[in-house]
Amino acid sequence: MPPPMTGRILVVDDEIDLAQLIEGYLRKAGLEVAVRHDGTEAVTAVRAFDPDVLVLDLGLPGIDGIEVCRQVRVFSQCHVLMLTARDDEVDKIVGLSMGADDYVTKPFSPRELVARVQAMLRRARTRDVGSPTTAQHSEQKLVIGDLVVDEASRQVHRGQEPVALTKIEFDLLLCLVANPQLVLSRQELVKMVWDTAWTGDEHLVDVHIGRIRKKLGDEATSPRFIHTIRGIGYRMGTGT
Numbered sequence: 001m002p003p004p005m006t007g008r009i010l011v012v013d014d015e016i017d018l019a020q021l022i023e024g025y026l027r028k029a030g031l032e033v034a035v036r037h038d039g040t041e042a043v044t045a046v047r048a049f050d051p052d053v054l055v056l057d058l059g060l061p062g063i064d065g066i067e068v069c070r071q072v073r074v075f076s077q078c079h080v081l082m083l084t085a086r087d088d089e090v091d092k093i094v095g096l097s098m099g100a101d102d103y104v105t106k107p108f109s110p111r112e113l114v115a116r117v118q119a120m121l122r123r124a125r126t127r128d129v130g131s132p133t134t135a136q137h138s139e140q141k142l143v144i145g146d147l148v149v150d151e152a153s154r155q156v157h158r159g160q161e162p163v164a165l166t167k168i169e170f171d172l173l174l175c176l177v178a179n180p181q182l183v184l185s186r187q188e189l190v191k192m193v194w195d196t197a198w199t200g201d202e203h204l205v206d207v208h209i210g211r212i213r214k215k216l217g218d219e220a221t222s223p224r225f226i227h228t229i230r231g232i233g234y235r236m237g238t239g240t
Contacts, residue, residue, distance in 0.1 A: 007121045008032045010051035012042040012068070013083060014060055022055065025110040026117065039063035043071050051078050053120050055113070056100070058084040058091060066098050073099035077167055079120040081113070096207045101168045102194075119194060123171065142177045145238040147216065147225055149177045158216055168193065169212050172205070176226060176236035185233040209234060 009026050013019040014037050026033045036045045039062040046054060054072065058065040069080055082095045082103040092103050101120065104113055142149040148157045154170055156163040165173065171193045175184060184192075186202040209226060212218075218225045227235050 005030060005118055005121055006032070007052040007117075008034070008049060009053045009055060009117060010034050010036065010042070010045055010049055010078075011055045012036045012039070012045075012060065012065075013055075013057040014038060015057075021110060022113060025114050029114050029118065031117070037061075039065065039068045042068045046072050046076050046078065050076070053079045053081060053117050055081045055117065056083065058082055058086070058095060066095050069095065069098040069100050073166070079123070079167060081116055081120065083108075093207060096204065097211065099166055101166070102204065123167065123193065142174070144177055144180060144225065144236060147177070149174055163215050165212065165215065168208055169215070172208055173212055176234060179236070181235060181237045183229045183232055183235045187233075189233065205233070 009031050011019050011022050011026070011033060012035075013022070016037060019035050019037065023033045023035050034045060034049050034051070036042050037060075039060040041062075042054075042056065042060070043063075054076075056065045056068060060068065063071075065082060065084075069082070072078070072080070080100040080102075082092070082100040083106060084091055084095070084103055085106040087105055092105075095103060102116060104116065142151065146159045149170075150156070151174060156165055156170065156173065172189060175189060175192050186205045189205050190202055210220070213220060213223070213226055216225060220228060224238060225236060227237065229235055
């Protein structure tokens with residue numbers, strides 16, 4: 001039997017009953033949990049508690065979840081699972097563009113939320129996100145053109161300039177760089193980066209790829225590194 005999963009989870013939701021329900025399920029799963037109920041408290045709590053996963057409601061008093069996420073991303077690389085009561089793609093995509101890793105729309109199953117959190121914790125523990133093939137690979141550094149991905153230190157450089165990526169962004173980029181010229185479907189990337197049992201929207205991959213491209217200065221219309229393969233997914237490789 002595998003050892004019980006451990007991790008620190010910060011739950012931020014102004015619906016006190018819901019926050020307590022989520023807290024109870026997470027504690028039953030063996031996780032350490034802290035709870036806050038407004039956005040300003042959330043930012044302070046992330047600094048003090050240093051969570052592995054932040055479960056963050058979009059609609060909060062004080063400052064909303066999107067602004068919390070933006071501020072948190074300045075100093076923390078914790079996973080962010082956004083909760084939204086609005087079934088609106090704009091809200092979800094804006095939240096993701098600020099650094100959230102995934103979202104759940106209310107109402108949701110607490111067991112599903114726990115499963116999503118556990119999947120995030122598994123990602124934080126593992127580096128096994130793809131098998132390097134033909135990329136130049138020395139001292140755990142993968143090099144394509146002037147892009148250098150250091151798997152051991154989880155650092156990325158474009159030329160001499162460092163590129164700051166979230167955990168999800170780094171794992172996605174590593175999958176692609178470790179398999180140059182190989183087309184990876186969205187479903188394959190979800191399995192490699194998120195979790196084999198993950199049931200979220202595969203098009204979240206597109207959002208994260210868009211953020212990686214922006215940080216690399218890589219244009220989707222004339223890509224140098226990440227190429228879109230219509231109807232399938234993405235491949236990594238210099239040139240067209």
